[in-house]
Amino acid sequence: MGLPEINITFTGKAQTLVQRSQLGIVSLILKDDTGTFESIEYKDPTAVETADWTPENADYIANAFKGDPSKVIVERLDTTAVDYTAALTRLKNKRFNYLAVPAIETADVTVIAEWIKTNRADNRKTFKAVLPNAGEDHEAIINFTTNDIKVGEKVYDTAEFTARIAGILAGLPFTRSATYFVLDEVESITEIEDPNAAVDAGELILINDGEKIKIGRGVNSLVTITPNGTKNDEFKSIRVIEAMDMIHDDIYSTFDDEYVGKVNNIYDNQVIFINSVNRYFTRLQTDEILDPNATNQARIDVAAQRAAWEEAGFDTTDWDEQRVKETSFRKNVFLAGNIKIVDTMEDLDFSIAI
Incomplete structure (x- = not known):
């Protein structure tokens, strides 16, 4: 009598979708020789041992938690690692929503973006990444472009602040979007000369409204709309893609768990x-x-x-x-x-x- 349980499964998923939307998972890749482990998961910022990380990397983890995600997965690499292959291999079969690499070099941005796109296309993974100055045109790549973000005595560059942005996106419920999300801790930024043009170009930016610093419009890097309508303007919205991904995951996982190999x-x-x-x-x-x-x-x-x-x-x-x-x-x-x-x-x- 297994079949009716499919209704129970879907009902439960539907009832918790709003709550689950604000319990997203952030994944960070950090190069650090302080610890010897490869992977570690934190469900609470107080669980982070400062002795395991350099002050800079500990700060990136803390910034991710400011957005209130349910969990932060950190993949550690030695500082001598020439690429991110080992970390990406470990991440491939884990569940997360947003990936950030706060100390990423410009040459590696495309590598991470291609990995995200390939896993979505070939492996049905709903991974997304927040990357600095990413010259991409894809709904799963958030192209963050604001620089010189001053928080207290520290000034973050674009790449470094991606951990904070990833945490925000992972922690947002479906009751709101990232648009005009206020970052109270940010004192100043290098303002984008033409914010409207930047948003139209698929850039996620911070703006100064004269009183506070906030996210401009919650867009991903998608710019090109397909003529047949498979990707329309709605695909440019981070919130819409997040909802689409969660619906996809709910249907796919339920079919996989309840039907594959079990039902004629x-x-x-x-x-x-x-x-x-x-x-x-x-x-x-x-x-x-x-x-x-x-x-x-x-x-x-x-x-x-x-x-x-x-x-x-x-x-x-x-x-x-x-x-x-x-x-x-x-x-x-x-x-x-x-x-x-x-x-x-x-x-x-x-x-x-x-």
């Missing part, structure tokens, strides 16, 4: 799974993660299933849509759907006639 691939069982996903979407509408006024629904991908049978040598010309749905293809489950993720209010056009 027949139409009736596919319908049970689809109905469970749609109830999950309904709960996300209630929490306004998905737009309650839009059609958020999963379904069997009739075109893809028909194409699979055709490619296998079957003539489906006389099959109507229902027959295609009911004729499952081997071990494959072909699903499609539409969702509309809600973003926060950030722009106002208000014309008043007098």
